Amino acid sequence: SVVALAGGVGGAKLAQGLAGAVDPERLSIIVNTADDFRLWGLHISPDLDTVMYTLAGIANPVTGWGIAGDSFAALDMLGRLGEDAWFRVGDQDFATHIRRTSALQAGRSLTDITAGMSTALGIEPSILPMTDSPVSTMVEPPAGTLAFQDYFVARRQQDDVLGVTFEGIDGAALTDDVTAALSQARIIVICPSNPIVSIGPILALPGVRARLAASPAVRVAVSPIVAGKALKGPADRMLTTLGHDSSATGVAALYRDLVDLFVIDSQDAAERPAIEALGMRVHVTDTIMGGLDDRERLAREVLDVTAGVEAVRP
Numbered sequence: 001s002v003v004a005l006a007g008g009v010g011g012a013k014l015a016q017g018l019a020g021a022v023d024p025e026r027l028s029i030i031v032n033t034a035d036d037f038r039l040w041g042l043h044i045s046p047d048l049d050t051v052m053y054t055l056a057g058i059a060n061p062v063t064g065w066g067i068a069g070d071s072f073a074a075l076d077m078l079g080r081l082g083e084d085a086w087f088r089v090g091d092q093d094f095a096t097h098i099r100r101t102s103a104l105q106a107g108r109s110l111t112d113i114t115a116g117m118s119t120a121l122g123i124e125p126s127i128l129p130m131t132d133s134p135v136s137t138m139v140e141p142p143a144g145t146l147a148f149q150d151y152f153v154a155r156r157q158q159d160d161v162l163g164v165t166f167e168g169i170d171g172a173a174l175t176d177d178v179t180a181a182l183s184q185a186r187i188i189v190i191c192p193s194n195p196i197v198s199i200g201p202i203l204a205l206p207g208v209r210a211r212l213a214a215s216p217a218v219r220v221a222v223s224p225i226v227a228g229k230a231l232k233g234p235a236d237r238m239l240t241t242l243g244h245d246s247s248a249t250g251v252a253a254l255y256r257d258l259v260d261l262f263v264i265d266s267q268d269a270a271e272r273p274a275i276e277a278l279g280m281r282v283h284v285t286d287t288i289m290g291g292l293d294d295r296e297r298l299a300r301e302v303l304d305v306t307a308g309v310e311a312v313r314p
């Protein structure tokens, strides 16, 4: 079986590619939930929704989040009523948040709710919240601690991030489904999501690093940084202000001892020796994903190259 670790938009694209390349019952996607927050009393899980909508083929192709063609009548009315409508929630998107919040209040787990929504949307692979426990990414800019969505959306990522903490992470438990998926995995793919705030929370969950390090699976990561830049979002600046290199090598260093193979873009081919020096194999290809065919090609290529890499263990 194949297990993918994913966060927002970039990760969702490769996850969609994997869904086209792997038998659905053999694919599980472990998704970051540390971006989750409450708004107007609703529990919003942006990364779960981005992965769900992308795999359902209904994601907004321009933003990567929200539903394609969605209207914003409810949000406009909330504005008229005096609400600050800083977080753009579409009318169909509201349905997801209403149902999720109602089901959580009825005592269902985020894992169970996500499985139900996936089935309702015709998604066959398993979309697994990393945990059912509350975890909140907090960023530490010079101006003082900000909740993730305040940093990311309200303040448009303008702040330099000098620190990141995941509130609740120490008490957060892997779900049984995540534990089972990781233990049955033959291939583990770390998708090209933000290594700090999308993949970071998943790796920070108690037990995940140990399970990855001990796993017999071939573990492969795809760099989210190409030619020093993130294709979308603040990962490049965040790496720099946190003292890492904003490069494929800089990301590889964060995944040291957790991956056997690191996939980088052709533009970063010169970094191969530096990444190999970190103890991982390197595969160089075109990692820029435009449409669905790009996503499936990259997914197939990633899976094919893992076939040639035995799981090297110290």
Ligand code: FO1
Pocket (backbone or CB within 6 Å): 007, 008, 009, 035, 045, 046, 047, 049, 050, 065, 066, 086, 087, 088, 089, 093, 149, 152, 153
């Ligand atoms: N990101 C924005 O930059 N602006 C928004 O207005 C916005 C709304 C939004 C609504 C639903 C949803 O699921 C995601 C949304 N996002 C928005 C993205 C969100 O901030 C995610 O946390 C990022 O994609 C990072 O994972």
